[in-house]
Amino acid sequence: MSLDSSKNEELLNLVENSGANHVREMATYFNAELDESNDASTITMDNNIAKGFISSYRIFNGLSVWVYNIKFHSDFKVNLGLSESRPYYFSYTVKGRFLHRFGDREKFADILQNQNMIVRGSPESSVQILFPAGVDLKIAVIILDLNLLENLEIRNTKKIAAKIHEVFDKNPSEKNYRYLGGIDVQTKKFASVVCQNNDHDIVGALLTKGAVFNMLASQIQSFSENSSSEKSPLSKAELSKITSLANYATNNYETSLTLRTLSRHFGMSPKKLQAGVKYLYGESVGHYILGLRMGHAIHLFNTTDLNVAEVCARVGIANGGYFSKVFKKRYGKLPSHYKG
Known part of the structure; x- marks a missing residue:
């Protein structure tokens, strides 16, 4: 993602780009403190826009993680222009809720606390995300770029890419795709570690990396089992x-x-x-x-x-x-x- 916005605009515009240092640009936009140590980029805010932090780090090329642990003081909308690389976004909301839609005409979907969402967009489209005012947010997002994963000579990356193809290739490849899962308390235990672990030593890094892989596996399993699972008596x-x-x-x-x-x-x-x-x-x-x-x-x-x-x-x-x-x-x- 790279930044394409002025501070006078209510809408923050981003462009999907795996090579951009988007966190550094966001820090400038938000007038936020930036920490780029320990292989992660984190912006910390306590100003008129928000209180909390947004963090991004890369597990390896083609698999990155975003963490939102923040509360915005007024409704905050982000517009994301989509690219030809068409990565998958696996998000899990540990706490709070936010809104998501493709383009600016579709009705917003409400992404609830403890809900999985899987998204893959078309390069001709865009995504809008609305973070409501006054809501404590804890959101973990795993971003998978299969084009990058498949070019790595690492066994785990090949397995991840193969599994994604196996599970999701039946969906139309040229269209916007969004899966809103049920309320999933199993994935929560892994996503909570991803959102909360701020330890930067080797043990903390290993715990977080393990939680990321477990979160991804849990979301894929939840998606695969959704059609045959017991129907909930509640909404x-x-x-x-x-x-x-x-x-x-x-x-x-x-x-x-x-x-x-x-x-x-x-x-x-x-x-x-x-x-x-x-x-x-x-x-x-x-x-x-x-x-x-x-x-x-x-x-x-x-x-x-x-x-x-x-x-x-x-x-x-x-x-x-x-x-x-x-x-x-x-x-x-x-x-x-x-x-x-």
Whole structure:
């Protein structure tokens, strides 16, 4: 991508180009701090445009990654002119939502939290992306240029290119293509690492690289299995809303987290909430919340000096005997093993 815009325009225009140093140009446009160390380019902002960072790095020629961990203060639109190379974009929204469309006449598609999107555009077209104001965004994007991958003498690149051809060649090659997947909580664990890992040592780099490959594999698998998978009883928007359950519960352990109170919070019937959690996580709301409580409990035992009674209170379980019974069943040891 290379920059083609003036600061007075509301629309930021980019041109698809794998060889351009687009992050450096974006830093100038945004008046943002630029860090080009550790084989990555990162712009950090805390100004009237946005707060957060956008990062880009290359795994190898033909496979690059973009990370958006940012909140824009007003609606921000990007227009991307597409090129003859026609790379694939595999995006996953860990947090927040954004809008996507081809050209400037098509209706925007709403890309939801915990949703996969796969895009390949026509060189005669363009893409518009709208980042809504006030939304905390965590988005990981893997960009695959098959023309570059196929020319590398690296075994993994050949395998990746072959798999992409195998899965996607049935789609019309000359047209714009966009796949909006279902709400996918499996890919989230890999995409979250891609979005969050800022460690620049060798271990951090290896963890991030592994997460990128796992994220890509998970998205391809999700796409391949989509046609034969169980149909959801809820809409994508409803499922996306339910993926915030863990975050809501974590911040409200000391309040009543019953099915009825949770259904009121998420604006859906208890039956629908129960069905959605079962579809996404394979268990009932009660068991899912209990698992979150137990996970937080062992985290507190490992990271704080809180005793058993204090941990019980923090995770919202009043009965110490019940807590010990469930904890031992899950982890094989009594809480007293960690704290007397």
